Amino acid sequence: MPIPEDVTGDEIDKDVRQELQSLPKTLAEDVARNLVMVARLIDEDPEGAYGYSKVALRLASRVAAVREAAGFAAYANQKYSEALAEFRAARRMTGSAELWPVMADCERGLGRPEKALDMAGAPEVHKLDKAGQVEMRLVAAGARRDMDQLDAAIVTLQSSELASNSIQPWTARLRYAYADALLAVGREDEAREWFAKAVEADRDGSTDASDRLAEMDGVEFVDALDEHEHEHEGEGDSADAKTADADAEAPEVPEAKAAEAEADDSADDDLVDDEGDDEGDDEGDEKRDEQRDKD
Secondary structure, eight states, X not given: OOOOTTOOSTTSOHHHHHHHTTSOHHHHHHHHHHHHHHHHHTTTOHHHHHHHHHHHHHHOTTOHHHHHHHHHHHHHTTOHHHHHHHHHHHHHHHOOOTTHHHHHHHHHHTTOHHHHHXXXXXXXXXXXXXXXXXXXXXXXXXHHHHTTOHHHHHHHHOSHHHHOOSOOTTHHHHXXXXXXXXXXXXXXXXXXHHHHHHHHHOTTOOSOHHHHHHHHTTOOOOOHHHHHHHHHHHHHHHXXXXXXXXXXXXXXXXXXXXXXXXXXOHHHHHHHHHHHHHHHHHOOOHHHHHHHHHO
């Protein structure tokens, strides 16, 4: 797959670069450039990111960072079985529990929320940092909702991290999930309060909390560009209507005058022809992906 010339591979994280040092220099550079493309496209073009991840995987399948990147690319394309396999491979290589929450979420994606809940209670959770533990809590609450245990989902999200007034990278998503869970059981006033709190914490627009809040308040957003276009369409319709009215009000020429007009001299005929000309001018799943990667 083509890679823009401005992508050098130096953009990757230093820890990943260190992992790639086990590869020959040229190969490491090729892998690094493909990993950069995965990171660059995964949000806006998941399919494109998936394609680059498959290339990197073919080049260096024994590098944990490559397996992890392939897992996230598959996850972004809802290929949960493939993603889970890649995450497991990466975990075996590193021994880290960092991917435990997203592995549990893959279980949810595969329709196994019970398995996700089992993972939420596993010893690996205690090895996670604070961000990882919050992520695991979000996955567990989602699993509860998958099983229609709505009240249990609310309880799962209630924590010291939710109650804290400090803003952390996970705060907006945690508050949003709590608001959405409250709304699901009909506790609208509380839900509105927590959507508002999510908006306060959502500095990078990672959620649509502001839209949800506006929806609850009955606010409708109108695209200014579309509104402007409709105004112009209305003006055009009005002008057409006025022209039609003018044509309807124009008196018809009696037959006697028409005969007299035919007897006019050639100069008058030319004038009529010119006017007529002026009026005429005014009117006018994976095997296909792999095959694409090979191409």
